[in-house]
Amino acid sequence: EAGVAQSPRYKIIEKRQSVAFWCNPISGHATLYWYQQILGQGPKLLIQFQNNGVVDDSQLPKDRFSAERLKGVDSTLKIQPAKLEDSAVYLCASSPIGGQVRLANYGYTFGSGTRLTVV
Amino acid sequence: DAKTTQPPSMDCAEGRAANLPCNHSTISGNEYVYWYRQIHSQGPQYIIHGLKNNETNEMASLIITEDRKSSTLILPHATLRDTAVYYCIVRVLYSGNTPLVFGKGTRLSVIA
Numbered sequence: 001e002a003g004v005a006q007s008p009r010y011k012i013i014e015k016r017q018s019v020a021f022w023c024n025p026i027s028g029h030a031t032l033y034w035y036q037q038i039l040g041q042g043p044k045l046l047i048q049f050q051n052n053g054v055v056d057d058s059q060l061p062k063d064r065f066s067a068e069r070l071k072g073v074d075s076t077l078k079i080q081p082a083k084l085e086d087s088a089v090y091l092c093a094s095s096p097i098g099g100q101v102r103l104a105n106y107g108y109t110f111g112s113g114t115r116l117t118v119v
Numbered sequence: 120d121a122k123t124t125q126p127p128s129m130d131c132a133e134g135r136a137a138n139l140p141c142n143h144s145t146i147s148g149n150e151y152v153y154w155y156r157q158i159h160s161q162g163p164q165y166i167i168h169g170l171k172n173n174e175t176n177e178m179a180s181l182i183i184t185e186d187r188k189s190s191t192l193i194l195p196h197a198t199l200r201d202t203a204v205y206y207c208i209v210r211v212l213y214s215g216n217t218p219l220v221f222g223k224g225t226r227l228s229v230i231a
């Protein structure tokens with residue numbers, strides 16, 4: 001089965017510019033997560049969707065970050081305007097509702113991420 | 120916040136066993152111990168999980184103490200490709216849409 005797809009792989013922007021990241025989860029996965037990983041730290045959850053609804057966005061800096069999953073499949077994460085401290089890897093993950101017990105990790109799968117550098 | 124404590128870094132000679140410790144003294148009775156690793160420029164990858172019994176799969180072994188307050192991930196014959204950051208996570212057995220909460224993990228360097 002195809003994995004979680006993310007694009008672009010790398011992005012360099014100047015501060016105060018805007019940027020968007022795209023994620024295509026594994027087919028049939030109802031739950032989608034966006035994580036931010038700053039250098040030297042573990043991934044931090046930004047937002048969680050179930051189908052096209054938001055389950056948890058308590059860690060999302062809503063003054064500059066936004067995310068959507070309009071049709072319950074692909075998702076886009078946007079930053080506007082970007083700050084220097086937004087430099088990080090943005091990871092997308094997906095999982096099926098209820099898990100798939102026959103799979104050792106219950107289907108929770110990460111993409112390779114987008115590395116953002118704000119200069 | 121992460122509910123686990125891991126050493127920030129460890130070294131291991133290639134071909135030797137790598138033993139990565141994790142403390143989770145506040146683990147609840149219905150929480151499992153999961154291990155993920157993250158190789159440079161990739162997303163985290165599942166390794167193994169367990170409740171209270173020792174577990175083994177093709178990648179690693181997981182040893183959980185009897186009181187469940189700590190565990191050790193064992194890579195029996197480490198190779199250079201095992202160089203990565205290893206994360207120990209405690210969470211309830213997957214029951215829908217529970218996100219993973221990561222700490223800083225242990226950076227394992229396998230040395231030739």
